[in-house]
Amino acid sequence: MPSTLTQFSSxxxxxxxxxGKDNDTQGFRDNFSSIQSAFLVASExxxxxxxxxxxxxxxxxxxxxxxxxxxLQNVSQVAKNTIVISSTLTGVTYTNVDYSEASxxxxxxxxxxxxxYYTFNVINWPGSDRYAELKLQMSCNNTSTATITFGGxxxxxxxxxxxxxxxxxxxxxxxxxxSDNGSTVFGQVLRSV
Amino acid sequence: xxxxxxxxxNQIDVNFPVFGQALSSVQEFQQNFQKIQKGFExxxxxxxxxxxxxxxxxxxxxxxxxVVNKAVLQNHSYSVNTLGxxxxxxxxxxxxxxxxxxxxxxxxYYTFNVTNWPIGxxxxxxxxxxxxASTSTTATCYINFSGNISYLNTQTNKITLGTESYSxxxxxxxDNGDSIFIKKLGSTLSTSTIxxxxxxxxxxxxxxxxxxxxxxxxxxxxxxxxxVSGTNMTxxxxxxxxxxxQITASFGEVxxxxxxxxxxxxxxxxxxxxxxxxxxxSTNIDVTGFDSSGGP
Numbered sequence: 001m002p003s004t005l006t007q008f009s010s011x012x013x014x015x016x017x018x019x020g021k022d023n024d025t026q027g028f029r030d031n032f033s034s035i036q037s038a039f040l041v042a043s044e045x046x047x048x049x050x051x052x053x054x055x056x057x058x059x060x061x062x063x064x065x066x067x068x069x070x071x072l073q074n075v076s077q078v079a080k081n082t083i084v085i086s087s088t089l090t091g092v093t094y095t096n097v098d099y100s101e102a103s104x105x106x107x108x109x110x111x112x113x114x115x116x117y118y119t120f121n122v123i124n125w126p127g128s129d130r131y132a133e134l135k136l137q138m139s140c141n142n143t144s145t146a147t148i149t150f151g152g153x154x155x156x157x158x159x160x161x162x163x164x165x166x167x168x169x170x171x172x173x174x175x176x177x178x179s180d181n182g183s184t185v186f187g188q189v190l191r192s193v
Numbered sequence: 194x195x196x197x198x199x200x201x202x203n204q205i206d207v208n209f210p211v212f213g214q215a216l217s218s219v220q221e222f223q224q225n226f227q228k229i230q231k232g233f234e235x236x237x238x239x240x241x242x243x244x245x246x247x248x249x250x251x252x253x254x255x256x257x258x259x260v261v262n263k264a265v266l267q268n269h270s271y272s273v274n275t276l277g278x279x280x281x282x283x284x285x286x287x288x289x290x291x292x293x294x295x296x297x298x299x300x301x302y303y304t305f306n307v308t309n310w311p312i313g314x315x316x317x318x319x320x321x322x323x324x325x326a327s328t329s330t331t332a333t334c335y336i337n338f339s340g341n342i343s344y345l346n347t348q349t350n351k352i353t354l355g356t357e358s359y360s361x362x363x364x365x366x367x368d369n370g371d372s373i374f375i376k377k378l379g380s381t382l383s384t385s386t387i388x389x390x391x392x393x394x395x396x397x398x399x400x401x402x403x404x405x406x407x408x409x410x411x412x413x414x415x416x417x418x419x420x421v422s423g424t425n426m427t428x429x430x431x432x433x434x435x436x437x438x439q440i441t442a443s444f445g446e447v448x449x450x451x452x453x454x455x456x457x458x459x460x461x462x463x464x465x466x467x468x469x470x471x472x473x474x475s476t477n478i479d480v481t482g483f484d485s486s487g488g489p
Contacts, residue, residue, distance in 0.1 A: 001244060002237075002241040003237040003238075005233055005236065005237050006234060009229075009230050009233030009234065009237070012226050012229060012230045013226065014226045014227040014230055016222065016223065016226065017219040017222055017223070018219070019218070019219055023219070042233075042236055042237075042240065045240050046240065049240070049243050052249045052250050052251055053247045053248065053250070054249070054250060059267075061250060063251065065250065065251060065252060065254070066253045066272065067254050067256065067261075068254065068255040068256065069257055069258050069289075069311065070256035070261045071258050071259065071260045071313070071315050072260075072261050073260045073261065073263075075262075076265050077265065077267070077269070078267040100268040101268075102267065103266070124268075126269075129272075129273050130270035130271070130272070130273065131271040131291070132269075132270040132271070155359075155381045156381075157361065157379030157380060157381060177293075179273045179293050186322075186359065188378055188379060
């Protein structure tokens with residue numbers, strides 16, 4: 001929508017006061033009023049641009065509005081610092097993975113027993129009809145085995161079942177994705193050592 | 194580019210009228226009001242340009258293939274193109290509609306054709322999810338992709354999807370779709386054998402090859418005989434497409450390694466013929482204008 005301040009600025013009488021005429025001082029007041037109204041509109045429009053415009057030097061929240069046809073160059077995604085998780089001596093260690101924080105999450109698994117169970121549950125998927133994917137990188141600290149399970153309805157592709165293991169010498173990277181707010185989550189194992 | 198409003202507003206005489214001095218003319222008042230008005234006109238134009246071209250947090254923004262440099266994405270997502278249940282034949286996947294394309298299938302033959310790849314030297318990728326929506330029967334499908342395709346591994350195009358299971362592919366291009374790379378990610382059915390034809394054919398046979406085309410006479414409107422070689426070309430897996438529409442062709446000699454069939458609806462053109470079998474598809478051949486001494 002174009003600027004509308006000229007609706008008021010066009011009312012300024014630029015021929016006032018007239019030369020050689022006894023001018024009514026109301027003309028000054030009318031002009032000052034038009035000037036003030038035009039400034040008010042300009043201020044509102046600039047304020048809207050300031051609050052609604054994207055700024056190159058700040059975090060911008062697009063609130064799930066579409067960016068159409070950009071070409072991305074030198075673009076990256078937020079990766080979360082490595083989190084250390086310890087297994088329990090009995091039972092399962094549950095961890096929430098918040099998609100809204102980052103799309104790459106790293107975990108060091110501290111195994112305290114011979115068999116260690118961890119369940120990861122991704123939360124805050126972007127909503128239905130929005131495709132999102134994230135990666136989970138996991139490694140262990142010792143020679144015990146970590147058994148990884150994903151919460152909700154998570155289906156891994158290929159020969160991997162929903163439960164995989166991470167041994168002490170390697171790193172496993174999972175890629176998970178969903179297009180229905182996490183109701184169904186698909187995944188694949190990108191690397192397993 | 195900085196605002197130029199002040200080039201005008203700086204001309205406003207802010208010392209007029211002078212205190213204690215009799216006014217010799219009212220001209221200065223008029224000139225100041227004129228400059229104020231011109232300043233507002235310039236301001237209005239600049240605001241309008243910003244309103245039209247600036248990226249806004251609350252609207253859809255079309256970047257027109259301009260570069261966004263050094264952004265760090267957080268909590269981002271991509272558009273989804275939901276095709277629903279699709280029928281046999283050629284299915285367009287419109288890149289501009291989404292990054293993630295989903296469809297449901299029954300048993301049959303499907304050729305996916307990606308359209309509207311971004312222009313210029315841009316790496317562009319989509320992910321395709323094919324689902325057997327049936328809750329009671331498996332689906333045996335033949336999945337092909339049209340275009341100049343390079344597969345990351347040699348595969349055949351036959352897939353078997355269990356009830357409510359999915360298969361996924363990644364497709365990408367860097368040259369507006371002139372060349373397309375495809376990687377099969379896998380299936381949620383752990384025991385399925387998922388495969389796609391490679392350029393030289395999969396391990397189970399040779400894709401069909403149109404070797405000769407002969408019109409019945411010199412007239413382009415007469416039926417054309419199409420000679421095809423390949424393997425595994427008998428049975429129900431054979432499909433003939435005329436201008437991308439599957440037709441019921443009249444077959445002459447048919448063996449496992451060669452076919453002769455007749456296309457009778459040749460006209461001024463184009464007249465694009467394509468053959469598909471379980472081992473892949475032939476290249477498109479325009480049979481318009483061939484004479485009995487020539488061939489593809």
